[in-house]
Amino acid sequence: MDIPYEHMVGSYGTSKGLTDHLKELTKAEDAVDAKKSDLLQGTLDLMILQTLHALGPLHGFGIARRLEQVSRDVLRLNEGTVYTSLMRLQQQRWITSEWGTSENNRKAKFYAITPRGRTQLETETKNWERISSVIRRVLRLQPEGEP
């Protein structure tokens, strides 16, 4: 019989139940996190690529400011996630990085889009436009029987 988690605190009990239960919980949490972050991170990747494509090489702070500007505070996210995106984009070789000096003469890491990145941007942009046009069409449909 598996004793539920809440009753385990402070007592010895069935160790097997405890460890298994812990494993179950952490697994579930990871799954939800994964789904939520996947979608959001995907869009963030795209926005960063577009920013670098339009404005040229930028450092992390600059990218964050630009995104803030463009999205007009609609997208409210932790700025740190920009760096998670940048890590992933670097892994896929869609952007490269280089250490340089910023406007106020401090050392900063600058990111720039690569030709591969530009191709990826093009592909993703086309995807988005296709999806959004479909959604637009679907939303224009009237419910049956109504004018």
Added chain:
Amino acid sequence: MNARGTSRLRAFAARLRGLLRGTRHDEQFDDEIQEHLRLLEDRFAAEGMSRGEAALTARRQFGNTTRLREDHRALQTLPSIESLWQDVRYALRTLRRNPGFSILAVLVLSLGIGANTAVFTVADTVLFKPLAFADPDRIVSFGSVWPTRGTRSSGVSLPDAMDWRAGSSAFSTLTYYRRSRRAVIVGDAAYFADVVRTSPEFFKLLGVAPLIGRFFAPDEDSGARSVVISHDFWRTRMAQNPDVLNTTVQIDNRAMVVIGILPQGFSYPHGADLWHLTDAVKKEYQEPRATVSWSVLARLTDGVTIEQAQAQLTPIAERLEQQYPTTNAGRSVDVARLQDFMTANAKPTLFILMAAVGVVLMIACANLATVLLAKATARTNEVAVRAALGAGRGRIVAQLLTENAVLALLGGAFGALIGALGSPALLTLAPLDFPRLAEVGIDSRVFVFTLAVSVVTTVLFGLAPAMLTSRVDLNETLKRGMSRSSVGGMGRLSRVFVIGEIALSVVLVTAAGLLIRSFVALNTVELGFKPDHVLVLDVSIPGESARAALFYRELLADLSTAPGVVAAGASLGMPGRVASGGSYWIDKLPDKFTLNPFAGVYSIMMPGTLRALGIPLTRGREFNAGDTADAPKVAMINETLARREFGDQDPIGHTIIAGYDQEGPMTIVGIIGDVRQSSPLQLPNAEVLMAYEQHLRATGTGLRVLVRTQGPPEALESLVRTMVRARSTSVPMRFSTLEQSLAEYSAAPRFRTILVSGFGLIALCLAVAGIYGVLTYLVGQRTREIGLRMALGATSGTIVRMVIREGAIAAAVGMVLGVLGAVSVTRLLGTMLFQVQPYDPLTYAGGLVFLSVVTFVACYIPASRAARIDPLKALHVD
């Protein structure tokens, strides 16, 4: 690869790069984040916030930095390699904590793996490595075989070979050769050398290039008197003179011109010194078809397999049987890859050696496994804690296996060292006629083998204990130590290992016993002559045969009266070196007859040879000074021939005709005792003995002088040398003893027997140590139970019997399995056994008795220790 696959691959590559980059990247990332935070702070401060507030807001807007740092770290590494590295470090720490066990384990493993490596080094080069020729798998060799008689010969008939080449499309090139010992004079010095007569394509077929000079031209004939020299001969006898081309050497008093030197390491046929063209070139069909003394090599045409070639040859051989019934009756041909041909003799010996070391290693692994199982008891707490912290079973097994793998790899590393040192030792013991011994050396194949063996040993000794150790009942263990069922499981598995060890050692010990008996039989077999105290001198007299006959007659007369000489004689061949053989006919030549090269042995000798060799004369007389070239032709026969052809009748007075030469019928004047002519292993064949002086033309001028001495034969060498020099100054001489030349027949058996017996002994010790260890462990585990029994009234005798019964059952089961295994395996020993059957009950019984006695002692010690357990102390153990 689709897009998803490519992106996965890129991620993997990035992780790998990150792993190799180290921690500097983490620090840089930290700096980047800190800078970003500072800039945010500045912005908020510029908007009017206080420093403290700005910092807080900046942090809030940025988000969780720790998470970010962790994510960054996680992307920079490969989790599997990280955990492997962790396991290795942990394993090294654990091993360091138990130095006694670790050192012992590594020692046992390195000895076991080292022995395997040493044997493999030799076996690999001798048997498996491709020959150092061009495309060696396409080179084949031929042998004659008489299926109904059951005989085979590595020599073939030259006209037959020509017919095979003409009648089949399987061979693109074909070459033939014949080797013999000849007198070679270089400058002033005379030597006996191994000279090979060959056809022009010999070197081209093998695909070797000359070091200096050239080889024979394809249409060159023997008139050109060209000779090719081996690297060793050039180095030792010609001082490695770089201007050796176009100088002359004399072979049998014919001047030959040196046209080329072979590269170092080329040695085909094994040990040959000089090669020249044979007179048979362009006259191949005129060679007697009955003579099967030629060696033939061929290169297969592209796309033809050996089986196809054989299929083409067999009908041709049958056709030749019909065409030439006199010579080819019953004769067929065998074609095989040259490498298989060369290694056929060495194969059984090396296979049995490899099996023996393999068995020893397996027993060593089983021993280690039982030790690990015993130690598992002490590790259950550690494993339980790990499992409670969330480690999956697979992870725990992986960590335990890593420990064992580290042991095995350390053992493998030292084992490779031991192997490197051990293989030269093996080489010194090995029989000299093993092919390619000079090529043996450590190479990459050996390292790969050692690594593979280490991996296999890890699995063998590590897997079962690892799986068992990781299967702990967390609840039980964390509360009060090892559960009973776990001990039971480990005890059962240990018993299984012990049974296996005993069974394997029975097999090995039995095989060793059979080999020992064969070797003893070989050394005590009745040879028919006395091999001790015989000095052998190879000599070849230049000039014509009459002069040679006089030389030998006078030399022998002087020798027989010399001090320290018991008797002296001279003969063409000698026991162990049959020079000639063939058919014979009694009283008259039949109208239709067939020639059989193995019907009888021809011995050509001077008077006195029988006494020199210690061969008894059973009837009639032997050759004497009166049997000269002009006197009536006489012959002696041996008992086998007499029995075979005459039954109970008296052969003396009958005539015999031998296929040796054209001298005609000889009167039988004497009968000698049977001698094992070819080798100590083969039964005596029929023998026709002829007087040298009556067969001068066919025999030539080179004989072996045989001197029976009173003291050690070598002591008379200088005396004989002086006597020969006094008569002829430039005659080449080579001295040896009869025992030395016969030793080569026992070289391979001795090699096998010593090594297999040694390994058998080691296996036995290991198995017995195993049973001792397991019993000790079980007694330790059941201390409480034994104490209880004693408290309840069991006597020490009962306890002793109880423990011994445990061991005895395991040993008995092991022995039964071992006997079954031995019965099926010793069958494979086949030709290695001499005068003993594979199922020889005496050997089996002896081995089992020996094993039982030693096992009993090994069981008795833990048993007596168990009987001395103090019940009070035992019951207090918690």
